[in-house]
Amino acid sequence: MPSTLKDLGEFRLIDQLAKTVRMRPGVINGIGDDAAVLDIGHKDFLLLTTDMLVEGVHFLRNDPAIAIGHKAMACNLSDIAAMGGLPLFAVVSLGLVPALSVKFVQDLYKGMNRLAKRFHVAIVGGDTNRAQKVVINVGLLGKVEKNRVVTRSGAQKGDWIFLTGPLGRSLPSGRHLRFFPRVKEARFLVDHFQPNAMIDISDGLIADLGHILNKSGVGATLWEKFIPRTKGSSLSNAFYDGEDFELIFTLPEQKAKRLLARGPRRTMHFYPIGRIEGRPRQIFLFDRRGRKQSIDLKGFQHF
Numbered sequence: 001m002p003s004t005l006k007d008l009g010e011f012r013l014i015d016q017l018a019k020t021v022r023m024r025p026g027v028i029n030g031i032g033d034d035a036a037v038l039d040i041g042h043k044d045f046l047l048l049t050t051d052m053l054v055e056g057v058h059f060l061r062n063d064p065a066i067a068i069g070h071k072a073m074a075c076n077l078s079d080i081a082a083m084g085g086l087p088l089f090a091v092v093s094l095g096l097v098p099a100l101s102v103k104f105v106q107d108l109y110k111g112m113n114r115l116a117k118r119f120h121v122a123i124v125g126g127d128t129n130r131a132q133k134v135v136i137n138v139g140l141l142g143k144v145e146k147n148r149v150v151t152r153s154g155a156q157k158g159d160w161i162f163l164t165g166p167l168g169r170s171l172p173s174g175r176h177l178r179f180f181p182r183v184k185e186a187r188f189l190v191d192h193f194q195p196n197a198m199i200d201i202s203d204g205l206i207a208d209l210g211h212i213l214n215k216s217g218v219g220a221t222l223w224e225k226f227i228p229r230t231k232g233s234s235l236s237n238a239f240y241d242g243e244d245f246e247l248i249f250t251l252p253e254q255k256a257k258r259l260l261a262r263g264p265r266r267t268m269h270f271y272p273i274g275r276i277e278g279r280p281r282q283i284f285l286f287d288r289r290g291r292k293q294s295i296d297l298k299g300f301q302h303f
Helices: 010-018 065-082 102-118 183-192 205-216 235-240 253-261
Strands: 027-029 036-038 044-054 086-096 122-130 135-145 160-163 197-200 219-223 247-251 271-277 283-286 292-295
Touching: 044 065, 065 086, 065 102, 065 135, 065 183, 065 197, 065 247, 086 102, 086 183, 102 122, 160 253, 183 247, 197 205, 205 219, 205 235, 205 247, 205 283, 247 253
Parallel strands: 086 122, 219 283
Antiparallel strands: 027 036, 036 044, 044 135, 086 135, 160 247, 160 271, 197 247, 219 271, 283 292
């Protein structure tokens, strides 16, 4: 039995904690997805998500505070997008170092408010406290039609795997502070194609695709030549860097062909990168020479 968090790992810790919490009627989907799915007797499901950003892990003190605020809100918007939903209301809790300038905190809120306004989100409360490092925690409430919610657990053998954008080098390029959450793309997909499974990429393509495979009990084959990468990114960067916040989703073959037949749209792009296979929880890659190799299910972990 592991005795430290480092030995246990982030995802095994989450699995253990999930077994200790009490469920109640109305919880359609709890711990283990991008957002909780809650039924309160309305025509839509409620979506509830939260993300914590910690100085030195997700941003640096000398990063622009407006950009840090943007990221804090965008991470949560990306989670709502991954469920096929629309964001509604946010609360913001801050752990603040007393020596911080007032302008830094004002700029944090400026970054959050700018992005919240773009998605018609109202910040309705929160908390502040003293801390040794800057900590920003945003909780976001959203909604999704009951027949359109998408989880990690629905991928089926034969599905095509898609990405919404290129991957790699998000941190060194600074893109992790200015990415735009794919809410529009997600809503287009649930309106017209209803994906079987979807997740956003925070821990890396392989790790987050692995979450879909684990929840769905399937495997995957990827095609190296079709995996889009940002300028200067290697295949390893695309696989493991994380903080890209693009969406991975799966579609049955006929829907996938119909999506591709529409061609690229001016503001939305969808890249087919592989297929869902029957061999559980394994990822294989066909490289540019057509050679097949097994890929380790790994990515960023906090412990």
